[in-house]
Amino acid sequence: MTNPFQRRAKQDGRHTPNLWPVWLVAPAALLLVGAAAYGLYHGAESLLAKESPGKPVKVQDAISTTVTTLTLIGAVLAALYAYRKQLLDEGTSHRADAAQLTERYAKAAEQLGHDQAAVRLAGVYAMARLADDWPEQRQVCVDVLCAYLRMPYAVVPAEPGFRHGEREVRLTIIRTIRDHLQNPATSTTWCGLNFNFSGATFDGGDFSGSTYTRGQVDFSDSTFVAGRVDFSGSKFVGSNVDFTGSTFVAGRVDFSGSTYTRGQVYFNRSKFVGSMVDFNRSTYTGGQVDFSDSTYTRGQVDFTGSTFGGSRVDFNRSTYTGGQVDFSDSLFSGGQVSFNGSTFDGSKVYFAGSAFSGCQVYFNRSRYTGGQVYFNGSTFDGGQVNFDRSTFDGSKVYFAGSAFSGCEVDFGGSVFSGGEVNFANSMDISGTVSFQHSRVETSALINWGPFPAVTPDTRP
Secondary structure: OOOOOOOOOOOOOOOOOOOOOHHHHHHHHHHHHHHHHHHHHHHHHHHHHHHOOOOOOOHHHHHHHHHHHHHHHHHHHHHHHHHHHHHHHHHHHHHHHHHHHHHHHHHHHHHHOOOOHHHHHHHHHHHHHHHHHOHHHHHHHHHHHHHHHHOOOOOOOOOOOOOOOHHHHHHHHHHHHHHOOOOOOOOOOOOOOOEEOOOOEEOOEEOOOOEEEOOEEEOOOOEEOOOEEEOOOOEEEOOEEEOOOOEEOOOEEEOOOOEEEOOEEEOOOOEEOOOEEEOOOOEEEOOEEEOOOOEEOOOEEEOOOOEEEOOEEEOOOOEEOOOEEEOOOOEEEOOEEEOOOOEEEEEEEEOOOOEEEOOEEEOOOOEEEEEEEEOOOOEEEOOEEEOOOOEEOOOEEEOOOOEEEOOEEEOOOOEEOOOEEEOOOOEEEEOEEEOOOOEEEOOOEEEOOOOOOOOOEOOO
């Protein structure tokens, strides 16, 4: 049974007032006004009697005072009524706005699902404009655009499901997202939102100059198959960026000049199998960047001229079996860079001309079984560089022309069983280079340079 004294149930919509029924409010208001008038009349009569003791109080004076007071109260109530009416009008206006925005959302979503590319393009622009006009649901609109990129995508015309004009639609979505990530200070910025591109296929796209602040950016299990995907000049500040399990098959992916400050960036378990991936002149300060368990076969990955300062960068257990990975002329200062347990077997990996200053760099338990690794011309100044318990068996590892100054370099417990290791023309200046407990076999070709040679093990 409905309670007649219960307040009216709140209606759907925004800013809907929760009001009592009129039939209950009106009599209560009349009773309240009557009681107030009665009390005011007697109050005014008592007040006038105190001001003029011994004189009878004129009824007209009491009534005049009461009416004046009631008039003031009425004015206040009228103002409250006007304010209430304004709230009702605003509620009506907001509900109309909400209905219009919802209608626009449904229309844009319908356009994105259309068969014709031109209509889908219109849907992209409509959804982006709606995100700008609807801050409360901006994340939802961005989620729709990201979900479109995650849908199955046939790149080659001969593939089943190929749609003409689809590439332009996808490139437009990427370009639209980039345009909204340029300036975090604008009212329509999308910086700080979440972007889910997991499992998406990219054959091009421009994310250059974007700023990612806070939020989650997810490219996990994505595939970069062709074209150029440009992240150059992007800034990752305090955000979590995830490329875990991504595959770089062909084309070019450009992260050159990007900045990673605080936050976490994951490329672990990624596969570089033929594309050109460019991180040159990147800066890593604070936070964590994870490339662990990645595979490099064919293609080229370029970190030349990068700065690793105060962050933790992890390449542990990575495998280099082809192609080229280049860290030449990079600066490792502070923080920690780790290649523990990695396998170098067929790739060319360059650290030539790099400076290791005051940081900890780990190559512990790494295996050098093929290919070439270049440290020639590098500077080891302060900090620690550890190659302990590594195996050199088939690779050519060059330290020629390097300078060891005030740094601890540890090859302790390593095994030199084949290949070539070259320290020619290196300089040992006040640093510590240790080969303690290392084992050198006669099949290994080693140029010890300035370091005392380790006696080869001739045991069978």
